[in-house]
Amino acid sequence: MTRRRTGLLVAAGVAVAALAVGSDAAAGGPVVGHLMTGSTPHATAAAHGTSDARTGAHDAANAPTGRRTGHGDAATTGSHAGGTSRGRHAESATEPAAVGVAEAGSQDSVTRHVDYSGSPTTRFSYPGAAYVKVHFARLLVRPGDWVTVSDESGKQSYTYRGDPRLLKLPKDSPSTVSGADGFWAMSITGDTAVVTLHKTLPGPGLGKFGVDVDRVAHGFTASQRADREHKQRLAEGGRRPESVCGSDDAQDAVCYKTSHPVEYQHSLPVARLLINGTTLCTAWRVTADDRMLTNHHCIGDQADASNTEVWFNYQCSSCGGSEIAPVTKVPADKLLRTDETLDYTLFSVSDFASIKHFGYLGLDIRKPKAGEQVYIPQHPEGDPTKLAIASDGENGATCRIDEATIDGYASNSDTGYRCDTAPGASGSPVIARSTNRVIALHHLGGCPNSGVRIDLIYPQIKSLL
Numbered sequence: 415m416t417r418r419r420t421g422l423l424v425a426a427g428v429a430v431a432a433l434a435v436g437s438d439a440a441a442g443g444p445v446v447g448h449l450m451t452g453s454t455p456h457a458t459a460a461a462h463g464t465s466d467a468r469t470g471a472h473d474a475a476n477a478p479t480g481r482r483t484g485h486g487d488a489a490t491t492g493s494h495a496g497g498t499s500r501g502r503h504a505e506s507a508t509e510p511a512a513v514g515v516a517e518a519g520s521q522d523s524v525t526r527h528v529d530y531s532g533s534p535t536t537r538f539s540y541p542g543a544a545y546v547k548v549h550f551a552r553l554l555v556r557p558g559d560w561v562t563v564s565d566e567s568g569k570q571s572y573t574y575r576g577d578p579r580l581l582k583l584p585k586d587s588p589s590t591v592s593g594a595d596g597f598w599a600m601s602i603t604g605d606t607a608v609v610t611l612h613k614t615l616p617g618p619g620l621g622k623f624g625v626d627v628d629r630v631a632h633g634f635t636a637s638q639r640a641d642r643e644h645k646q647r648l649a650e651g652g653r654r655p656e657s658v659c660g661s662d663d664a665q666d667a668v669c670y671k672t673s674h675p676v677e678y679q680h681s682l683p684v685a686r687l688l689i690n691g692t693t694l695c696t697a698w699r700v701t702a703d704d705r706m707l708t709n710h711h712c713i714g715d716q717a718d719a720s721n722t723e724v725w726f727n728y729q730c731s732s733c734g735g736s737e738i739a740p741v742t743k744v745p746a747d748k749l750l751r752t753d754e755t756l757d758y759t760l761f762s763v764s765d766f767a768s769i770k771h772f773g774y775l776g777l778d779i780r781k782p783k784a785g786e787q788v789y790i791p792q793h794p795e796g797d798p799t800k801l802a803i804a805s806d807g808e809n810g811a812t813c814r815i816d817e818a819t820i821d822g823y824a825s826n827s828d829t830g831y832r833c834d835t836a837p838g839a840s841g842s843p844v845i846a847r848s849t850n851r852v853i854a855l856h857h858l859g860g861c862p863n864s865g866v867r868i869d870l871i872y873p874q875i876k877s878l879l
Contacts, residue, residue, distance in 0.1 A: 515693040515712055516838030517642070518796050519543065519633040528561075528611050529624035536627070539606040542635030544796075547601035547691045547723075548609060549592075549629035553577050554622060558614040561625055563599040563607055572600045588745045588765050592690065592721045596628065600743050601688060601723060605632075631691030639795075664834045667791060667799040669733035674803065680850055681791035681799050683773045684843065686725040687746075689718055694796035696841040697724060697761075698852075699774035701879045704766040707871075708841030709857045710752050713759045722746040726769045729799040738798060744769055750878050755823050756866050757857045760875050775843055778851035779869045782829040784818040787847040790856060794836035802833040812847075816862045827870055829854050830862030 526536045538546055548563050553574055555561060564571035572587035579597055590598045599607075611625060634642070667681040683699040687708060695712035699705070706724065713719050724744050731737040744765040752759040763769065790802040790813065805813045813833035822828035831844065835856060844854035844865040854865030 515689060515695050515840060516794075516796050516836070517634075517692065518688065518694045518838075519545070519631055519692050521629055521631045521691060524627060524630055526609070526627040527624060528609060528627075530556075530611070530613070530617075534611040534613070536609050537606060538609070538627075538630050538632075540632040540635070541605055542637070543605040544633035545601045545603055545631075545688070546605065546607040546633075547631040547688070548599045548607050548627055549596055549631070549691075550574075550577070550599065550625065551596040551628040552624070552626040553597075554624065555611065556613075556615075556623055560612050562610050562612065563602065564610070565602050565604050566606050566608060570602050570604075574599065588743075590721045590723060590745050592717070598631075598691065598721065600745070601631075601691075603738065603741055664790075664792070664794060664800040664802040665804075666730045666733055666735075667801045668730050670801050670803065674801075676850055677789050677791075677801060677803060677845075677847075679773070680775060680845055681729075681801055682727070683775050684791040684793070684799060685769075686728045686793040686796060686799075686838075687712060687841070688723040688725065688796075689713065690721045694793065694838040696793045696839055696856075698791075698841075698843045699769075699772065700760070700777070700852075702774055704747070704762045704764075705750070705879060706746075706761055706763060707843075707855060708759050708761070709855065710754050710757045710759050711857070712841050713746070713749065713761060714752060714754075716749045719746045719749040719759075719761050724763050724769075726772050728793070742768055742772075751875055753871075753874060756827060756871055756874070757823060758855055758866060758871050758875075760878060775845070776849070776851035777868055777872060778846050778849045778853045779872045780853070781869055782815050782818050782846075782853050782867065784815055787812050787814045788831055788833065788844050788853065789813055789847060790833045790835065790839070790842050790844050792835060792839040792842035792856070794834075794839045796838040802835065805832050805834070819867070820862070820864055822858060822864060822866055827866055828858065828864035829867055830864045832862055835859060835863050 524538075526538075528534065528536055538548060540546060553561060553576060555575065560573055560575045562571050562573050572589075574586055574589070575583050576586070577597060578586060578589050579591060579594075588600055590600070592598065607630075609625065609627060667678055671678045685697050685699075685706070687695040687697050689695060689712060693712075695708055697706045697708035697712075700707045713722060722745065724746055726742045726744075727739050728741045729739050731739050744763045747762040747764045750760045750762060792800055792802065794800055802813055805811050813831055815829055815831050817830035819826040820828050820830045829844070833844075835842070840857055842856040842865075843852040844856050845851065846853040853868055855868065855871060856863065856865040858864040
């Protein structure tokens with residue numbers, strides 16, 4: 415089965431080394447890496463920057479017929495709330511499209527003021543929502559005073575003593591920003607966020623002191639998600655999403671903790687992205703330092719990066735359970751390199767020390783082989799970490815490479831597989847079971863789903879790793 419997209423045709427076959435970097439994750443012990451010589455020729459794209467050969471909608475006349483895009487692949491021109499607008503890949507009845515970001519929630523405009531003369535607390539509650547994220551238009555408190563954003567129990571709590579855009583204080587919590595109109599506190603997991611002004615001394619402050627909240631982002635409830643999915647299925651003729659190939663065989667990562675300890679360990683460096691407060695993707699640590707990889711169609715510019723939260727350990731505490739393990743959230747920091755044709759973005763994170771122990775994934779820099787087994791740790795629909803290991807087939811089949819090379823946004827840029835994915839899984843690592851290293855960067859649905867070959871991405875980013 416072929417796929418065609420207008421785009422930059424990559425050329426120039428070269429041989430590269432296969433890098434195997436280790437994992438410092440505690441669970442299961444370290445994965446020791448070393449440098450191996452590779453001999454597989456491959457095509458490389460332009461060394462730096464993005465191609466202008468793919469900027470939004472594609473020429474349907476050049477696409478094969480008889481295929482429909484995968485679940486959530488309706489990625490038309492649009493923008494993230496609070497971010498910059500950029501073209502998305504248009505869906506057609508004949509072309510596969512990026513699995514895309516998953517719409518996770520919405521933003522409300524609010525007018526809440528907390529000052530020294532009134533109540534020191536204000537609550538934002540959205541029953542059933544998975545998260546709540548508060549935007550401050552103004553935060554100005556007396557020296558020694560502070561503001562917290564917490565859940566109702568106080569177990570999750572973020573502290574701010576001033577606007578971090580103006581002054582970053584060592585003990586303040588991280589935050590994200592969107593333009594010049596204030597800043598976003600880190601999100602609260604759950605359906606309620608409580609904003610509290612803490613005073614070290616009694617008495618009122620001056621009139622200029624106080625806190626203004628003007629926006630709140632919050633996750634969809636289960637019923638809202640179900641309604642959206644129902645409407646999408648109706649729009650697609652009532653058929654099952656193609657990115658789930660047959661029945662959905664992906665399971666909670668923790669289900670594999672005992673039976674597949676190595677695969678489970680390699681899910682720990684994989685993180686959920688909350689982008690601009692309302693959209694979701696997946697990313698993963700690619701080096702022993704603060705470098706991470708995701709798709710360009712998830713984080714396409716510095717504005718997106720500056721308003722992205724990176725959630726580690728967002729997984730179920732038990733197989734099939736609803737309780738979530740303690741989550742560690744850090745902001746994305748700098749966008750280091752991005753490419754539209756190979757659909758990757760390399761970025762760094764802040765507060766690296768807090769997520770270092772989750773480990774990182776090695777790279778398997780070679781051309782994939784048809785028939786080899788793979789697995790994908792991911793956050794489909796923004797859900798807690800799942801592992802796609804099994805696949806529909808005879809005798810308990812496992813995920814494997816169906817087509818070693820297929821067209822993505824460039825000729826032969828991708829590798830194809832039938833591992834189950836969904837919106838929000840964009841940016842996930844496709845890991846070869848023979849080496850437990852990443853062989854592709856997942857980005858397309860369509861059965862076969864596909865990922866960009868790591869042997870094509872690596873030459874563009876190796877100087878930054």
